[in-house]
Amino acid sequence: MENIEKFKVGELLVKKPFFRTISTGVYDHPVISGKLNMAPVPNDNVERKLVTQEDFLRELDPLGHAINNRELFPDIWRQNEEDGKWYIEEIPRYAISYELIILTKHLTHLCGNDVRFELSDKKVTDETNEIYNNFVLGWANKNMEIAWYKLCKSVKSTGDGAIIGFLDNGKFGWKVLSFANGDILYPHYDKYTGKLKYFARKFSEYDETGVQLKEYVEVWDDTNYYRFANNAKANNIVDKVKNLFKVSGFELEESRRHGFEMIPVAYYRDDFGPCWTFSQETIENYEIAFSNLAQSNHDFGLPIMYLKGEGSEEVSSRDLSYASKIMLLPTDGEIGFVNKQDASAAYKTEIDKLEELIYKQSFAVKTPELKSGDTPGVSLKIMYSDAYEKAMIDSNEYDEVLDTLVDIYSFGYGVESGNQLAFRNTNIRHYIEPYIHRNETELTTNLNTSVVGGFLSKQTASEKSPYATPNEWERIQRENKEEQQHELLLQEEKVNIQNDANVEMQEQLADIEVQKEEKIIQAQETTTATEDNGKTKPKVSRKRKYSVATGRGAGRPNKSGRKYDENGNWEGRQNWDNWNNTH
Structure with missing residues (x-):
């Protein structure tokens, strides 16, 4: 409440109205002749017809179309020739939801692709990649694409819309405000900078019968959030706030800090209204033409039978509907059908042309019939060029509100995840990529x-x-690292197997050498035994399998008389006796 003095502004619940230009005064200007001299600019006031956002909702719902208004398009009064009484003949009324078709196609091309994010730093490091991945994953986890879609839907169907960011116990969240949901939005801008200064929302609570119970006004500025109610208790500060805002009948019910560094509101307005504005008149003419065609078919669609001859008046007074009839005619009688005038061809031409104009004026494309299987991407772009061009224009028009939405998300989710400073210092570029039907196989190629x-x-x-x-690139890098580690493990395993094979081969070769030596020794022993004729054979030292001779074998007698220490050395080895005598 300490900053409440800054709200010394005009009335709060005011906004720029929506309107449509009328043709009064078109080219109604004086004619001049001679030389052109400097002169004041003529004062030509354009006359406009005010329209409300309720009118936009009526246009979106076929039941609210003008063709269903019996004051604008009255039924036909007819008089019964027999009793002279007047009666009302209802005319056929056909309301067609072209507005919904146009809205769906516009949203598809504007929001069909997710908002694109790219790192725009000159040098990309592992740290910036991790920050980028956290940013993009948070955008997906917080369903920001849904928020973006709902904002665009509100603007293209009711003329304006807003996304409000909030922090609830340190968690970031959002909500979409739309006139379709009962929200009346009042943006107020700084007259010097043109930036949003504060933002108000008016809405009501209703019971199950539709009776209004309570009316609220919410206000956001760059620091605080306020909620006013029309039956809250008053106090001195509340009276002060009420007078500053000039909101008659509303009292302050709640005030708190919203926790953002800016006004957490992403608001956008299309001054032309909904996306079908420029084709609305053509849609109404189409509905009139289609209803007239239905009336013509009702009056002249079925053949008219005539009878001539005696008894024809009696037959004509009978009910000839809903069943086959057998009629007996006199010899001079005649029966037949009147040749009717077929007006369906003329109506069809008018209706087809009006339908084509509806799509053209709305930059929407009626789905073409493809007679071939796989269509190249260039052909698809040409087929949907009108819709693609409109989506490209919309991507520029909506870029500013997208910037605000990304700033709100970056701050709010940064507070929640603890990456606020990292998000702010990392250059992450974002843009809208219009959706166009494409050949994904061709794109991948x-x-x-x-x-x-x-x-x-x-x-x-x-x-x-x-x-x-x-995070596709992170997944690719992780898979590459796992593959490299797997290859290293395979190579290490191959080396181990090769080493084991080499050791085994060397052992086998050593065994072969030992066996050869044993055979040689055996042959020598046999020869010695034969030469000595039974004399004592000399003792031969044999090597055991997989062993290496290390000198004196165990149990060999000590004939030298030397005394060995625990390390196997004797005194005098390596000239120890000389060293002891000289030291």
Whole structure:
């Protein structure tokens, strides 16, 4: 409440109205002749017809169309010739939801692709990649694409809309405000900078019968959030706030800090109104023409039978509907059908042309019938060029409100995740990519060709791929590292197997050498035994399998008389006796 003095502004619940220009005074200007001299600019006031956001909702709902208004398009009064009484003949009324079709197509091309994010730093490090991945994953986890879609839907159906960011116990959240949900939005801008100064929302509570119970007004500025109610208790501060805002009948019910560094409101307004504004008159003419065609078919669609001859008046007074009839005619009688005038062809031409104009004026494309299987991407772009051009314009028009939405998300989710400073210091670029029907196989082939050609990085290709996830490049790097580790393990295992094989081979070779030596020794022993004729044979030292001779064998008698220490050395070895005598 300490900053409440700054709200010394005009009335709070006011906004710029929606209107449609009328043709009064068109080219109604004086004619001049002679030389052109400097003169004041003529004062030509354009006359406009005010329209409300309730009118936009009526246009969106077929039941609210003008064709169903019996005051604008009255039924036909007819008089019964028999009793002279007048009666009302209801005319056919056909309201067609072209507005919903146009809205769906506009939203598809504007919001069909997710908002694109890219790192715009000159040098990308592992740290910035991790920050980027956290940013993009948070955008997905917080359903910011849904918030963006609902905002666009509100603007394109009711003329304006807003997204409010909030912090609830340190958790970031959002809500969408739309006139379709009963919210009346009042933005107020700084007259010097043009930036949003504060923002108000008016809404009501109703019971199950539709009776209004309570009316609220919410206000956001760059620091605080306020909620006013029309039956809250008053106090001195409340009276002061009420007088500053000039909100008659409303009292302050709650005030708190919203926790953001800016006004947490992303608001956008289209001064032309909903997306079908420029084709609304054509839609109404189409409904009139279609209803007239139905009336013509009702009056002249069925053949008219005539009878001539005696008894024809009696037959004509009978009910000839809903069943087959057998009629007996006199010899001079005649029966037949009147040749009717077929007006369906003329109506069909008018209706087809009006339908074409509806799509043209709304930059929407009626789905074409494809007679071939796989259509190239260029052909698809040409088929949907009108819708694609409109989506490209919308991407520029909506870029400013998207900037505000990203700033709100970056701050709010940064507070929740503890990455506020990291998000602020990392340059992450965002933009809207209009959706266009495309051949995904062709796109994947082009990306692969670009990477192989060397003029597109694998990271960019993974980001542009239609099958990629927000952290696709991180997944690719992780898979590559796992594959490299697996290859290293395989190589290490191969080396171990090779070493084991080499050791085994060396052992086998050693066994062969030992066996050869044993055979040689045995042969020598046999020869010695034969030469000595039974004399004592000399003792031969044999090597055991897988062993190496290390000198004196165990149990060999000590004939030298030397005394060995625990290390196997004797006194005098390595000239110890000389060293002892001289030292």
